[in-house]
Amino acid sequence: MVFVRTTPPRPVDVTAVFPELAPLARPAIRLHPRPGSPSVGESSVGGPLLWPAEEPWPHCEASHLHVDSGFRQSPDDVRLMRRMQARWHGDHDGRGTTPEEAAIKERNATRLAERFAAGPPPAECPVPMVPVAQLYLRDIPLLRPPGQADLLQVLWCPYDHEPHHKPSTALFWRSAAEVVDILATPPEPYEVNDDGYLPEPCVLAPEAITEYPDSLDLSPQLRLMLEDWNRWQAAGAGVDSSYADWPRDFYDIHLADAPGWKAGGWPPWGRTDPNPRYCAVCEVQMVPLLTIASFEWDGGEGHSWAPCEEQAAANAAGHCCGQSPSRPTKVAVGSTDNMQIYICPASPEHPHTDLIQ
Numbered sequence: 001m002v003f004v005r006t007t008p009p010r011p012v013d014v015t016a017v018f019p020e021l022a023p024l025a026r027p028a029i030r031l032h033p034r035p036g037s038p039s040v041g042e043s044s045v046g047g048p049l050l051w052p053a054e055e056p057w058p059h060c061e062a063s064h065l066h067v068d069s070g071f072r073q074s075p076d077d078v079r080l081m082r083r084m085q086a087r088w089h090g091d092h093d094g095r096g097t098t099p100e101e102a103a104i105k106e107r108n109a110t111r112l113a114e115r116f117a118a119g120p121p122p123a124e125c126p127v128p129m130v131p132v133a134q135l136y137l138r139d140i141p142l143l144r145p146p147g148q149a150d151l152l153q154v155l156w157c158p159y160d161h162e163p164h165h166k167p168s169t170a171l172f173w174r175s176a177a178e179v180v181d182i183l184a185t186p187p188e189p190y191e192v193n194d195d196g197y198l199p200e201p202c203v204l205a206p207e208a209i210t211e212y213p214d215s216l217d218l219s220p221q222l223r224l225m226l227e228d229w230n231r232w233q234a235a236g237a238g239v240d241s242s243y244a245d246w247p248r249d250f251y252d253i254h255l256a257d258a259p260g261w262k263a264g265g266w267p268p269w270g271r272t273d274p275n276p277r278y279c280a281v282c283e284v285q286m287v288p289l290l291t292i293a294s295f296e297w298d299g300g301e302g303h304s305w306a307p308c309e310e311q312a313a314a315n316a317a318g319h320c321c322g323q324s325p326s327r328p329t330k331v332a333v334g335s336t337d338n339m340q341i342y343i344c345p346a347s348p349e350h351p352h353t354d355l356i357q
């Protein structure tokens with residue numbers, strides 16, 4: 001890994017104030033995806049996969065006919081729009097389209113027309129899935145792959161699927177050494193349901209951290225404990241008195257689980273109360289494998305999770321043209337929420353599940 005991202009120290013050592021939380025500590029690895037040109041031999045978000053040439057590329061067989069035909073774009077057009085937005089960000093007088101961008105637009109339109117002419121309407125055919133993440137065990141040692149596998153590949157179908165309007169996900173575990181001939185040009189879908197469903201290619205800077213549960217995941221007794229301002233004061237934790245009425249918020253914002261893309265750890269909640277997932281095969285409670293996030297850190301006080309190396313950028317005002325440093329992957333799921341992928345702790349080969357939070 002060529003670059004490093006470091007989570008700033010938490011403002012309070014939470015287990016010094018509340019030793020009761022110590023048994024709930026869980027390891028997580030923040031992925032810190034940032035735009036780059038990952039190779040098939042590297043861990044990545046939205047990057048090329050180490051995929052065997054002889055193995056069929058995964059396609060989504062679900063029906064997509066319910067999908068309204070509104071605002072979809074081809075992956076090539078999404079990439080062009082992002083390129084233009086990045087240019088506008090650097091040159092506010094340069095709005096509009098350059099001759100080169102116009103030529104790309106023209107070429108994209110021609111390519112799309114050819115594909116429409118050659119096959120069935122896009123949403124009706126099996127849809128080629130899109131690479132979301134590729135994680136090597138050497139970078140993410142908390143993965144627990146089956147057998148000799150040392151590589152996890154996550155893809156999704158970039159259409160909304162009922163009942164929760166989210167991409168459908170597929171997981172593959174493999175042994176990297178067994179891939180001899182690599183698929184050079186995987187198929188791409190005609191279009192994506194939402195431009196947030198096409199992850200920008202990113203390299204990773206994995207960072208091991210320790211997380212504690214969102215307060216919604218705690219027992220009522222532990223929640224009450226967090227709400228007792230006297231406990232915070234007695235421990236001399238030095239928490240800003242503006243939190244005197246809401247110490248639990250301080251815990252949730254600064255001390256519990258990290259925002260952003262991560263492996264393992266505790267799940268973020270907020271859209272609903274915690275919603276435990278149970279394995280469809282052996283019925284044990286499933287554990288978070290991967291969090292696919294719309295934002296790497298939250299606005300306002302949530303900046304405390306922005307890496308030390310990027311605090312200045314995070315605090316700078318006025319990120320226009322979709323160039324916010326907190327959205328390096330350009331992924332947006334739900335209403336700028338998180339997609340959590342869960343696996344069975346007894347066997348990673350039991351079917352996974354996912355949900356939006």
Ligand SMILES: [Zn+2]
Nearest residue numbers: 060062157159
């Ligand atoms: Zn699909």
Ligand SMILES: [Zn+2]
Nearest residue numbers: 279282344350
């Ligand atoms: Zn199971």
